[in-house]
Amino acid sequence: GAVVSQHPSWVICKSGTSVKIECRSLDFQATTMFWYRQFPKQSLMLMATSNEGSKATYEQGVEKDKFLINHASLTLSTLTVTSAHPEDSSFYICSAQDRVQETQYFGPGTRLLVL
Amino acid sequence: QQQVKQSPQSLIVQKGGISIINCAYENTAFDYFPWYQQFPGKGPALLIAIRPDVSEKKEGRFTISFNKSAKQFSLHIMDSQPGDSATYFCAASYPAGKSTFGDGTTLTVKP
Numbered sequence: 001g002a003v004v005s006q007h008p009s010w011v012i013c014k015s016g017t018s019v020k021i022e023c024r025s026l027d028f029q030a031t032t033m034f035w036y037r038q039f040p041k042q043s044l045m046l047m048a049t050s051n052e053g054s055k056a057t058y059e060q061g062v063e064k065d066k067f068l069i070n071h072a073s074l075t076l077s078t079l080t081v082t083s084a085h086p087e088d089s090s091f092y093i094c095s096a097q098d099r100v101q102e103t104q105y106f107g108p109g110t111r112l113l114v115l
Numbered sequence: 116q117q118q119v120k121q122s123p124q125s126l127i128v129q130k131g132g133i134s135i136i137n138c139a140y141e142n143t144a145f146d147y148f149p150w151y152q153q154f155p156g157k158g159p160a161l162l163i164a165i166r167p168d169v170s171e172k173k174e175g176r177f178t179i180s181f182n183k184s185a186k187q188f189s190l191h192i193m194d195s196q197p198g199d200s201a202t203y204f205c206a207a208s209y210p211a212g213k214s215t216f217g218d219g220t221t222l223t224v225k226p
Contacts, residue, residue, distance in 0.1 A: 004158075006158075033211050033214070034212075036215075038168070041219075042170050042218070042219075043204060043216045043217065043218045044204070044216045046213070046215075049212075049213060052135070085142065091156045093159070095158075099213045103149070103161060103164065104149070104161070104208070104214060105161060106151070106158040106159045106160065106161075107158050108157055108158045108169075109156070109157065109158040111156070
């Protein structure tokens with residue numbers, strides 16, 4: 001149990017295009033999902049907290065117009081990187097919080113490369 | 116100010132040895148302390164977690180020791196195996212679920 005999936009697992013895109021990443025909790029309902037960014041050999045940096053049916057809460061320094069987050073249901077949250085640039089290239093990881101046990105379960109991550 | 120400090124940055128242990136990773140936190144509002152294991156190119160996986168009302172929790176070869184007064188907690192991996200070679204992150208979570216992560220420890224277990 002407690003499986004979180006992400007799609008796609010990796011994506012290469014041209015500068016200026018938008019990329020959507022999906023995060024799904026497969027066998028539990030998640031009222032809260034989190035989006036992280038991780039650079040090589042570094043820790044996870046929280047970008048935003050996504051609550052089902054409401055606007056996401058962004059961390060300081062994260063551009064909400066660039067990283068659009070939608071949490072449409074208890075099992076799905078999406079992160080859209082708008083007008084991507086090479087500096088947006090990174091490993092993006094979501095996590096979903098089991099609302100019963102309050103445990104965060106992480107997805108496998110999405111590697112984004114912007115050319 | 117970093118809210119969760121993790122040490123060491125890297126650790127090399129012989130097969131069969133004990134791996135010990137330490138974390139210290141600042142904010143007493145944290146109420147959940149998980150450890151995650153991450154392999155290259157993969158998302159973190161929950162290993163074991165503890166709440167502040169417990170001083171120790173053991174699951175198989177993994178043990179968390181928690182010292183509330185010192186605001187420290189540690190992960191002990193007994194009988195370390197080459198397959199345990201990975202990056203380990205400690206975290207501290209608020210009641211609402213938002214987590215702060217340590218910088219990570221790269222563990223290498225030599226055969």
